[in-house]
Amino acid sequence: MTSPSRTMSNAAVYLGLAVGAVITLVPFGLGLLTSFTSARQFNTESPLSLPSPPTLANYTGLADAGFGRALVVTALMTAVILLGQLVFSVLAAYAFARLEFPGRDALFWVYVATLMVPATVTVVPLYLMMAETGLRNTFWALVLPFMFGSPYAIFLLREYFRTIPNDLIRAARVDGASTLDVIVHVVLPASRPILVTLGLITVVTQWNNFMWPLVITSGSQWRVVTVATAGLQSRYDGQWTLVMAATTVAIVPLIVAFVALGRHIVSSIVVTGLK
């Protein structure tokens, strides 16, 4: 098996993969190092010299710039949207998958059709709607457009719920379980992988969301991490050590989550097709 040519080609594969890994990781590594470099050292020595001594001054600088609040707002926003999307998507998907009522299929196609509505197109009208209802620059403006479930999650969950054996649900029914009991005790435990996947996708999408929070909030009260990072970059253009601390704060929580659950997500991205 281990002929010289096979060994050579395996070495070439490893080399190719390693080059890809270096290109992927180096920008992250440089940003991280710079975030621990003092502004003084960054300006007087080469921008690429190792931090000596490493300093947390940039991170305390972030705290002074109101990043703590931005983190809390972002986490709250993500949590509320996550909870709402999961609960309301599960309820809707159960109705579409397991109940019969007039107009069900027509309604389902309406949901599917809305998958074609791009966020870029709805930003301007949503802004008008929020302004008219006095919700501009409120926490509700951040979460309302996303918290009532996502047609995409409903579509995937419906497919999944349809594969749950009927006997399982009938057995619970015979034991006198209500629909809510069936959902909580039978359907949800059987759907854990897809729920984890959808939850992670929601967290990634909402944590990273930028355009909507950018237009609908102003000032520091409801500023999220992405908007705070962009603001910091334009306000302190050139103060790269501080700005790199901001990008690190914006990036690291998701990388940690991703590496912790990595295998799971990687295979599920393909199952679900997109963010």
Add this chain to the structure above:
Amino acid sequence: MARARQAALGYALLAPSLFGVVVFLLLPMLVVAWLSLQRWDLLGPIDYVGLSNWRSVLTDSSFGTSLVVTVLFIAMVVPVQTALGMFAASLLARGLPGTGVFRTLYVLPWICSPLAIAVLWRWILAPTDGAVGTVLGQRIEWLTDPMLALPVVSAVTVWTNVGYVTLFFLAGILAIPADVQNAARTDGATAWQRFRYITLPMLRPTLFFVLVTGIVSAAQVFDTVYALTGGGPQERTDVIAHRIYAEAFGAAAVGRAAVMAMVLFVLLVGVTIAQHLYFRRRISYDLT
């Protein structure tokens, strides 16, 4: 369960998500169509102006520029990320020991906030104290040179997306039955012949999916452009999504932004419908 009760339950379970779909997805489509006929500056009254926004946008060179920039951006990003993704997947598909970790590594940029990624690259590419400039020992205006800006923004986007694209090709390659490859190998097909006549044709559905989703998402790029170039220099990176944002929230010409949003919508629906037509007619490889 009685039919009437089941129907009532069905509507009750649907109620919250239906509210969301109607109010935050369908209603905005009507509002954007209506707004395209109004004049509004974000603060003052809203006035009906008929088709004048449509006339001004469609005869305006800045919107034409944005369309061209967006098409160029798609043309630079999508083929490159697709080719690199396919190549990386073909390396990963060998299944050599320890290569699983690369799969996870390559997706990292795609998981991260595009805005933060763009700010990171803005430093890396900064002319005087950026990483690339320091290594090269040479000042290059990556983001402010009119000839360089769009290719550089495209390159950063490719860097972000390659790992994601790789996942789909990897799944596609691994789904090809080993028998087919082995049979070709027994018949003396070279690695290139096996790729060209087996892997590539059998990856056609994956390839098409990756191309279409790549086009749809590249057509909407915003965060990366906002943080890297702000649409400049000389509007050379002023993609449609950024133009819509700048019209509505920079120039306070909301009616014009609504027109542009509708044009973008029609173009994206066109791409999606083309995708469905293709998938209906696509050649399927039934090997059972």
